[in-house]
Each structure stands twice: as C-alpha cells, then as structure tokens.
Amino acid sequence: MAGSISGAELKRGFALQSRIVGALILREMRTRFGERQFGYAWALLEPLVQIGILSGMFFLTGARPPLGGSYETFFLTGFITFAFFRGPATQAAQSITANRALLSFPPVRNIDTVWARIILEVVTNIAALGFVVLIFVFLEIQVAPNDPLRVTYGLLSMTVLGAGFGIFNAIIATFFKSWMMLWGWFMRVQYFTTGIFFIPEKLPPFALEYMKWNPSMQGVIIVREGFYNGYKSALLIESLPFVVGLSFALLGLVIERLYRRRVSRL
Amino acid sequence: MIRFENVTKRYRLKAGVKTILENASFEIPRGRSLGVLGVNGAGKSTLLRLVSGSELPDRGRITRNGVSISWPLGFSGSFHGSLSGRDNLKFACRVYSRDVEAVTDFVQSFAELGAHLDEPVNTYSSGMKARLAFGLSMAFNFDVYLVDEITAVGDARFKAKCAAVFTNKLEKSDIIMVSHSMATLAQYCSVGCVLRDGKLEFYDSIDDAIAVYNSLMKDQP
Numbered sequence: 001m002a003g004s005i006s007g008a009e010l011k012r013g014f015a016l017q018s019r020i021v022g023a024l025i026l027r028e029m030r031t032r033f034g035e036r037q038f039g040y041a042w043a044l045l046e047p048l049v050q051i052g053i054l055s056g057m058f059f060l061t062g063a064r065p066p067l068g069g070s071y072e073t074f075f076l077t078g079f080i081t082f083a084f085f086r087g088p089a090t091q092a093a094q095s096i097t098a099n100r101a102l103l104s105f106p107p108v109r110n111i112d113t114v115w116a117r118i119i120l121e122v123v124t125n126i127a128a129l130g131f132v133v134l135i136f137v138f139l140e141i142q143v144a145p146n147d148p149l150r151v152t153y154g155l156l157s158m159t160v161l162g163a164g165f166g167i168f169n170a171i172i173a174t175f176f177k178s179w180m181m182l183w184g185w186f187m188r189v190q191y192f193t194t195g196i197f198f199i200p201e202k203l204p205p206f207a208l209e210y211m212k213w214n215p216s217m218q219g220v221i222i223v224r225e226g227f228y229n230g231y232k233s234a235l236l237i238e239s240l241p242f243v244v245g246l247s248f249a250l251l252g253l254v255i256e257r258l259y260r261r262r263v264s265r266l
Numbered sequence: 267m268i269r270f271e272n273v274t275k276r277y278r279l280k281a282g283v284k285t286i287l288e289n290a291s292f293e294i295p296r297g298r299s300l301g302v303l304g305v306n307g308a309g310k311s312t313l314l315r316l317v318s319g320s321e322l323p324d325r326g327r328i329t330r331n332g333v334s335i336s337w338p339l340g341f342s343g344s345f346h347g348s349l350s351g352r353d354n355l356k357f358a359c360r361v362y363s364r365d366v367e368a369v370t371d372f373v374q375s376f377a378e379l380g381a382h383l384d385e386p387v388n389t390y391s392s393g394m395k396a397r398l399a400f401g402l403s404m405a406f407n408f409d410v411y412l413v414d415e416i417t418a419v420g421d422a423r424f425k426a427k428c429a430a431v432f433t434n435k436l437e438k439s440d441i442i443m444v445s446h447s448m449a450t451l452a453q454y455c456s457v458g459c460v461l462r463d464g465k466l467e468f469y470d471s472i473d474d475a476i477a478v479y480n481s482l483m484k485d486q487p
Contacts, residue, residue, distance in 0.1 A: 019360065019361070019363060020361055023357055023360030023361050026360065027346065027349065027357045029354070030349055030353055031348055031349060092384065103338055105320075105344050105358065105361050105362075106318045106319040106320040106335070106337055107319075107361055107362070108361060153267075171343075208338070226458060260322060261322045261323065261324050261325075
C-alpha cells in the first residue's frame with residue numbers, strides 16, 4: 001500500500017520516465033531547431049558571434065585584457081561559463097507553461113518537460129563549447145586550459161546552478177504569470193555583474209562584499225582559476241554554485257510535490 | 267479493475283468551491299462499457315481525466331492495476347501545432363512505446379490526410395485535426411477507451427468508417443463514455459452511472475441510469 005514501493009516498480013517507473021523524457025527531447029529539437037534554415041547550427045554559432053562582437057569592441061578601446069593575452073580567450077571563459085548557467089535556467093523556465101496543452105497524454109508529467117529542456121540545453125552548451133574551441137584552435141587563439149579538471153568542475157557547478165534555477169523557475173512560473181518578466185530583468189543584471197567583462201578584483205571592495213555572494217560570479221571565478229596559470233581569487237567561495245543550485249532544485253521539487261494535486265494541468 | 271479509494275476532487279472557482287467527488291470509493295468493472303451521466307458542470311470530463319491519470323485527486327488514491335487507459339478521445343489538444351502530423355504521431359508512439367511505422371501506416375490510410383500528413387498541424391482544419399486524433403487513438407490498442415462527447419467528423423462515409431472501427435474495438439476493449447446524446451450512450455454502453463453532488467451512483471443497466479438522469483433534468487429549474 002501507500003509508502004511501500006518495490007525496487008521493480010521503481011525501476012519500471014524510471015524506465016517509463018526516461019522514455020518519455022527522450023521523446024520530449026526529440027520533439028523539442030524539432031520545434032526549436034527544426035524549422036529555421038540553419039537550425040541547430042545557429043545555436044552552435046551564437047556564442048562564437050557574441051565572443052567575436054565583445055572582443056572586437058574591447059579591441060577598439062585599446063585596453064589590455066584583465067587576464068592572459070587575448071580578449072577572445074577572456075570572453076570565452078566568461079561568456080560560455082555564464083551560458084552554462086543561463087541556458088538551462090531560462091530554457092527550462094517555460095517548459096511547463098509552454099507545454100500545458102500537450103500534457104493531455106496522461107503518461108507525460110509536468111516535470112518530464114523540465115528535465116527534457118535541461119538535458120537538451122546542457123548538450124547544446126557542450127556542443128557550442130566544442131565548436132568555439134575548434135574555431136579557436138583553427139585561428140590559433142590560446143584555448144588550452146592550465147587545469148582542465150578545474151575548468152570542468154567550474155562548468156559542472158554552473159550547470160547544477162542553471163538546472164536548479166530551471167526547475168524552480170518552471171514551477172514558480174505556473175503560479176505567477178509575471179515571473180518570466182522578472183527573471184528576464186534578473187538575467188540582464190546578471191549579464192553585467194557576473195564577471196564576463198571583468199575580473200572581480202578590479203571592483204571596489206565595498207561592492208565585492210555583496211557581489212561575491214553571486215553564485216554565478218563564483219562559477220566564472222572557478223573556470224578562470226582553472227584556465228589561467230597563476231590566477232587565484234581571494235574571493236572564492238568554492239561550493240556556492242552547487243549549494244545554491246541544489247537548494248533551488250529541492251525547493252522547486254518540494255513546491256511541485258505539495259501543489260501537484262492542486263494545479264490542474266489543463 | 268479501476269479502483270477509486272476515498273477520492274475527493276474539488277475546484278476553486280471565483281464563485282466558490284465546486285465539489286466533483288467527495289470521499290468517493292468505487293470500482294469500475296472490466297468487461298462492460300460504462301456511460302457517465304450528469305447535469306452540465308457536474309464534472310464528467312474531470313472524472314474521465316481522473317481515470318486517465320492526467321489529473322490527480324485532491325485526496326485519496328486511484329489504482330489501475332495494469333489496465334491500459336486511453337487519453338480522453340475526441341480531444342485533439344495534444345498535438346503540437348508547429349509540428350507535422352507525422353511528427354506528432356512519432357511523439358505519441360514514443361510516449362506509449364508503439365511501432366512508429368505501423369501506427370503511421372494505419373493513420374495514413376484511416377484519416378485520409380494524404381500529403382497534409384507532412385504539413386504542420388496548425389494548418390489543418392478542425393475536421394482534419396479530429397481525424398488525425400481519432401486515427402491515432404484507434405491505432406493504439408487500449409484496454410479501456412475514454413470517450414468525451416465525441417463529435418462525429420467528416421461526411422457520412424467517414425462517419426460510417428469511424429463507427430465500424432470503433433465497434434470492432436469494443437470486442438476486446440471497454441469504453442467509458444460521456445455524452446449528451448442518450449441514443450449514443452444506449453448504443454455503446456451496457457451499464458451506467460450518474461454523477462451528482464460529489465457522488466457517483468452505478469446502475470446495472472444503462473436504461474436505468476438514463477431514467478434517473480431524466481428525472482434529474484426535470485427537477486432542474
């Protein structure tokens with residue numbers, strides 16, 4: 001009865017959910033990338049274009065990059081790292097509200113659409129990173145990290161942060177219609193304060209007292225510590241992106257659990 | 267056997283709380299088709315969604331014991347408008363782990379959509395959408411079909427085709443049907459139930475259920 005779920009049942013449930021999440025990912029790829037002329041290529045190209053524009057602008061100012069010898073590399077470590085957080089957080093946010101009408105297939109549950117978008121976004125981010133690295137190697141721009149393991153750890157922590165906010169946003173967006181607008185504002189502030197364009201050490205200390213608690217800034221610091229030989233930040237709070245990401249994921253899932261029965265799916 | 271145990275389902279409306287089921291326990295037997303009756307707004311469609319699992323009860327539990335149940339038929343909202351009919355079929359096949367090719371072949375010959383099958387669903391007329399939806403649900407074999415006020419689609423020839431396929435299905439499967447047409451209920455269902463005031467009352471013959479429903483309608487202002 002209630003509360004006693006056997007191992008076999010758990011396994012069957014997991015198999016069913018994996019199958020449905022897989023089906024949702026394939027459909028999501030079709031709807032998101034399948035219709036436009038360049039499709040998936042644009043998703044891979046976008047970070048490269050962003051990095052190119054930023055580098056061009058800063059090159060024209062004549063200033064030297066805060067770390068290393070190349071602006072392209074500096075923005076790569078900033079922008080791509082930020083994208084690992086922003087991508088899943090923003091894409092997953094609308095997964096439930098956008099798929100409302102499609103949930104009348106009873107086996108498809110709200111949360112499956114969230115997982116599908118998170119997985120697709122993570123895979124797309126990794127592919128985009130690979131594409132940028134390939135182009136950089138081809139253009140002979142410095143791209144080999146000093147400590148690949150630490151860079152990987154940094155990107156992983158940003159992914160957890162992004163996925164956590166993605167789950168939380170998706171649930172909250174079903175209650176508050178204006179949540180996505182607020183999230184949009186928040187992301188614009190994040191874009192400028194997370195450290196894509198600067199290293200935090202250059203900011204005034206009184207501001208850093210608060211800004212260092214931004215988990216997204218911490219993720220960028222970790223990646224740059226791993227990338228640049230000799231860069232160590234005194235501001236580092238190593239576990240912040242993980243802890244914040246997991247907390248918001250848990251909070252979102254608990255709210256979903258509590259209100260699951262109340263929220264009509266149609 | 268589909269079993270409801272102490273199930274409560276309410277809706278909060280601006281005007282107050284609407285109770286669909288209040289601490290209701292019952293079993294829906296297999297092997298006989300069930301007609302669901304009730305005045306407008308009693309919650310018949312919600313009851314079907316509870317049976318299908320697309321909606322959860324506020325309290326209590328619903329067990330299905332491995333009985334496979336369709337989504338409520340006559341409802342074409344599950345399609346993604348910007349995807350083609352073919353891609354929508356693919357998605358449904360993956361969700362229910364059915365053979366994509368066999369299902370597509372069946373729907374193609376049944377729904378008579380021709381080249382439209384590769385066009386986005388939001389270019390379809392409502393009749394085409396309904397044919398795609400009905401074809402898809404007939405391509406899957408469910409133990410129990412949920413039918414929510416199915417409206418016959420297409421011309422007389424197509425209607426006859428639908429009725430033939432549907433009658434054929436009923437040899438192996440049961441249906442649970444909501445309809446305002448007493449003639450349709452009497453044609454497809456052998457047993458009936460009446461939903462009112464948060465309770466579901468069962469009747470061994472659909473005619474008895476219809477008689478109760480008719481007396482309810484007389485009491486209505």
